[in-house]
Amino acid sequence: MLFIHDPYATTFGGFSKVTNFFKDALRPPESPIHSRTAQDPNVPPQSDEEPGFELITCLGPRPDVTRGQPLDKWECFLDPEGRVKNPEKVKELVFRGGITPALRKEVWKFLLGFYPWNSTVKEREDILRVKTDEYFRMKVQWKSVSEEQEMRNSLLRGYRSLIERDVSRTDRHNTFFSGDDNPGLTLLHDVLMTYCMYNFDLGYVQGMSDLLSPLLFVTQNEVESFWCLTGFMELVHQNFEESQEAMKEQLHQLSNLLRALDPELCHFLDSQDSGSLCFCFRWLLIWFKREFSFEDILILWEVLWTRLPCNNFHLLIACSILESQRGELIGSNHDFNTILKHINELTMKLDLQTVLREAEGIYLQLIQCKELPPEVQQVLGVCVPSSSEEGSPDSQSSETQRLLGQPHAAAASSHSACGPTYP
Amino acid sequence: MQNNHHKEHLYKILVIGDLGVGKTSIIKRYVHHNFSPNYRATIGVDFALKVLNWDQETVRLQLWDIAGQERFGNMTRVYYREAMGAFIVFDVTRPASFEAVTKWKEDLDSKLTLANGKHVATVLLANKCDQGRDVLTNNGIKMEQFCQENGFVGWYETSAKENINIDEAANCLVKHIMASENDMLQSEVPDTVTPQLEKDKGGTCSSCFRSQ
Numbered sequence: 001m002l003f004i005h006d007p008y009a010t011t012f013g014g015f016s017k018v019t020n021f022f023k024d025a026l027r028p029p030e031s032p033i034h035s036r037t038a039q040d041p042n043v044p045p046q047s048d049e050e051p052g053f054e055l056i057t058c059l060g061p062r063p064d065v066t067r068g069q070p071l072d073k074w075e076c077f078l079d080p081e082g083r084v085k086n087p088e089k090v091k092e093l094v095f096r097g098g099i100t101p102a103l104r105k106e107v108w109k110f111l112l113g114f115y116p117w118n119s120t121v122k123e124r125e126d127i128l129r130v131k132t133d134e135y136f137r138m139k140v141q142w143k144s145v146s147e148e149q150e151m152r153n154s155l156l157r158g159y160r161s162l163i164e165r166d167v168s169r170t171d172r173h174n175t176f177f178s179g180d181d182n183p184g185l186t187l188l189h190d191v192l193m194t195y196c197m198y199n200f201d202l203g204y205v206q207g208m209s210d211l212l213s214p215l216l217f218v219t220q221n222e223v224e225s226f227w228c229l230t231g232f233m234e235l236v237h238q239n240f241e242e243s244q245e246a247m248k249e250q251l252h253q254l255s256n257l258l259r260a261l262d263p264e265l266c267h268f269l270d271s272q273d274s275g276s277l278c279f280c281f282r283w284l285l286i287w288f289k290r291e292f293s294f295e296d297i298l299i300l301w302e303v304l305w306t307r308l309p310c311n312n313f314h315l316l317i318a319c320s321i322l323e324s325q326r327g328e329l330i331g332s333n334h335d336f337n338t339i340l341k342h343i344n345e346l347t348m349k350l351d352l353q354t355v356l357r358e359a360e361g362i363y364l365q366l367i368q369c370k371e372l373p374p375e376v377q378q379v380l381g382v383c384v385p386s387s388s389e390e391g392s393p394d395s396q397s398s399e400t401q402r403l404l405g406q407p408h409a410a411a412a413s414s415h416s417a418c419g420p421t422y423p
Numbered sequence: 424m425q426n427n428h429h430k431e432h433l434y435k436i437l438v439i440g441d442l443g444v445g446k447t448s449i450i451k452r453y454v455h456h457n458f459s460p461n462y463r464a465t466i467g468v469d470f471a472l473k474v475l476n477w478d479q480e481t482v483r484l485q486l487w488d489i490a491g492q493e494r495f496g497n498m499t500r501v502y503y504r505e506a507m508g509a510f511i512v513f514d515v516t517r518p519a520s521f522e523a524v525t526k527w528k529e530d531l532d533s534k535l536t537l538a539n540g541k542h543v544a545t546v547l548l549a550n551k552c553d554q555g556r557d558v559l560t561n562n563g564i565k566m567e568q569f570c571q572e573n574g575f576v577g578w579y580e581t582s583a584k585e586n587i588n589i590d591e592a593a594n595c596l597v598k599h600i601m602a603s604e605n606d607m608l609q610s611e612v613p614d615t616v617t618p619q620l621e622k623d624k625g626g627t628c629s630s631c632f633r634s635q
Contacts, residue, residue: 162492165443165464172461206442206464206492242494281498282467290466337435337470337485340502344469 058369059261062361067353068097074106082121084110090117091306098299104218111305112231114224128223135223138197139190159196159204163189170209174294176217187216191226198230205240208233210289214298235305239285250284251277253379254315260369260376261319261362265326272336279340283318291321296352303356309363310381320359321350430480434600435487435505439527440512441520442491445550448583449512450486453593458584465490468502475597482597496530503535508544508600510592515549515580528573539607544599546592547578553585 071093079085090107099107109115114131115124142156150157167188171177176184191212196203211232216225238246255277259266269275282290287304289297304314322329325342334342366372367382377383438446447462447469454471468489475482487506489499511527513520524547532542547570570578576599579592 162442169461169464171463205494206490207466209464210466240494244494244497247498276501278498278501281495285466290463336504337502340468341470 058371059365060368062358062365065357065360065364067357068093070098070100071103071107072100074103082124083119084117087117091308094302095306095308099302101298104298104302105220105224108215108218108228108302108305109224111302112228113234114227114231131227132223135194135226139194141197142193155200155203156196160193162204162206163192163196163209166204166206166209167192171213171217171294174213174217177213184216187222187225188212191216191222191229194226195229195233198226199233199237202237202240207240207286210286211236214289214294214301217294218298232301232305236287247281247284250312250315251280253312253375254280254284254318256373256375257315257319257366257379258322260366260372262323262326265322265330268330269339272334272339274336274339279343280318280322282344283321284314287314288317291347291350292352293348300352300356309360310379312379312381313359313363315379316359316363317355319362320355321346323358323362324350324355431483432477432480432601432604433483433485434507434597435485436596436600437487437489437503437506437509437531438512439489439509439531440491440548441514441517441523441527444491444512444514444517444520445583446491446510446512447488449510449548449550449581449589450488452583452586453589454486456586458586460584467495468499473593475593477597477601484593484597500530500534503531506535506543507537507604508546508596510546510548510596511575512548512550514551516551516554521549525573528575532574537603537607539603539610541603541606542574544576544596544603545574546596546599547575548592549578549580551582551584552580552587553582 071090077084077086077090084090087110090110094107094111110117115127119127142160145153145156150160167185170188176182177188188209192204192209195208195212212225212229215228215232216222219225219228239250255266255275258277266275269277288300292300300317304317307313310316325346329339329342332338332342363380366376367380372380372382438450440446442464447465448458450471451462452458454473465488468487470485470487473484473486475484487502489502509531511524511531513524515521528545531545535543537543547566549566566578570576577592577595579588579595581588581592583589
């Protein structure tokens with residue numbers, strides 16, 4: 001079962017970040033953790049039939065990652081007609097360091113697909129004109145519904161009522177939305193109502209006002225914030241669907257990642273009936289909006305919009321936070337209830353740059369692992385050979401070779417080529 | 424010494440009801456003694472702790488704030504487990520939120536029963552009563568009848584903003600929780616193991632010790 005012949009294993013003693021599997025294996029049998037896992041036959045392999053899934057022995061040391069400076073000097077990235085010369089480079093810089101505040105208003109529109117990267121200044125003027133018309137055409141649709149009409153339209157009435165109640169409780173501490181009769185509140189309301197017209201099937205669901213408020217704050221513009229919202233919702237609209245399948249799927253993916261990364265933490269969570277990670281629901285629904293300050297959320301979201309180094313980087317952010325809390329969670333013997341409380345109370349206490357560095361480090365650490373289970377590879381956007389699930393030993397190792405042989409940036413761009421690229 | 428007789432109780436209490444009826448405000452008023460009209464909408468679930476001195480015993484209440492949006496129900500209802508009581512809240516200025524009360528109650532009863540098979544004690548809160556009373560809550564007899572028919576142990580007109588009746592409602596709920604707890608203790612037949620709440624952890628030695 002143990003793949004001790006792994007070359008990493010020989011150098012393990014020197015690394016501070018030793019996989020927990022080894023910690024488990026090396027712990028004397030009478031130690032509490034060991035005896036707990038040994039005694040508890042109920043700790044399930046969690047919907048993973050693959051035997052020995054937790055025995056991932058190839059996790060090497062976590063690479064150190066550095067963050068960069070915010071993207072600045074925008075004009076240097078544009079050609080004479082205003083096309084972005086090298087979008088991949090821009091995304092990489094944004095991923096590494098965010099965007100300088102004054103440039104956000106411009107660059108976000110590219111990141112969120114409102115402007116194509118290869119559009120000229122002239123084309124963008126045309127796009128803005130067309131999109132402005134389109135926005136106001138949809139806005140008129142709900143604006144022109146009479147009270148009497150609305151009486152017979154319970155769906156629209158319901159959406160309006162939800163929006164009204166949420167607008168008044170969205171980021172009210174931010175000057176853009178504070179105080180009574182703040183025009184920012186009207187903007188929130190109108191853009192959300194118009195979004196209902198844009199996607200009436202989805203309508204308004206709680207959490208969407210949280211997604212819009214930073215967009216409004218940065219663009220300071222009704223039309224632009226609306227189209228940025230539609231771009232953002234392209235990425236997350238499934239989170240809000242009635243079935244909640246996407247949320248369940250993401251919690252499941254997160255659990256797969258965590259199991260590969262930190263089996264001991266997973267064991268602990270399982271032992272407290274928290275293996276489903278349901279306490280991470282808020283994180284994933286609105287991309288950590290409630291966990292960080294407003295300013296930090298602007299950075300985190302622009303990083304996530306680059307879709308680097310993989311589409312599911314938000315799940316690695318979650319792993320990074322959970323890892324940072326492992327000592328507190330396991331050590332304080334939290335139970336099902338207090339785990340949630342502890343996680344909720346992390347709000348405004350996390351250091352974004354540390355979380356980002358660790359998340360990228362975890363990504364790099366995982367993709368370098370040779371025996372990564374296919375479902376984890378899939379979450380990370382690493383192509384799994386389609387011929388067979390397991391793949392022949394040859395194809396697996398050559399895939400790994402390819403990954404190990406490539407520097408990070410190249411690996412990242414080749415991954416994004418596997419999945420749907422964005423924008 | 425006094426401490427020898429000092430008993431501690433920990434009760435998990437759910438606060439549920441439609442979106443925007445004031446669940447978070449009621450909890451904040453009760454626990455932190457303040458009010459803001461600008462609390463954020465609850466996403467998922469949250470909880471706060473309140474400690475009460477109750478006849479020389481200590482009662483710790485875990486007040487669970489459950490997001491009101493129906494579609495997140497599957498994700499939030501995992502936190503119903505082990506609750507001993509509940510508040511169902513509606514907004515007196517919004518009749519639709521009262522109409523939803525029976526739906527919340529039915530849902531609660533279907534998801535949660537005590538070890539003795541009974542439903543958990545539930546108090547109905549007619550919140551925002553400072554903003555005018557609706558026709559329904561004006562009619563106390565009708566409300567009493569509604570509570571009887573739907574299995575509420577009581578109802579209160581409350582205002583988190585003006586701090587009206589929140590403590591009273593909580594005391595009423597605690598009283599009923601304690602009564603049902605005593606009920607269960609007395610009806611418990613010795614030498615029988617009741618596995619309900621621990622069922623997911625069953626089978627290990629440590630849990631056997633716990634249930635004895």
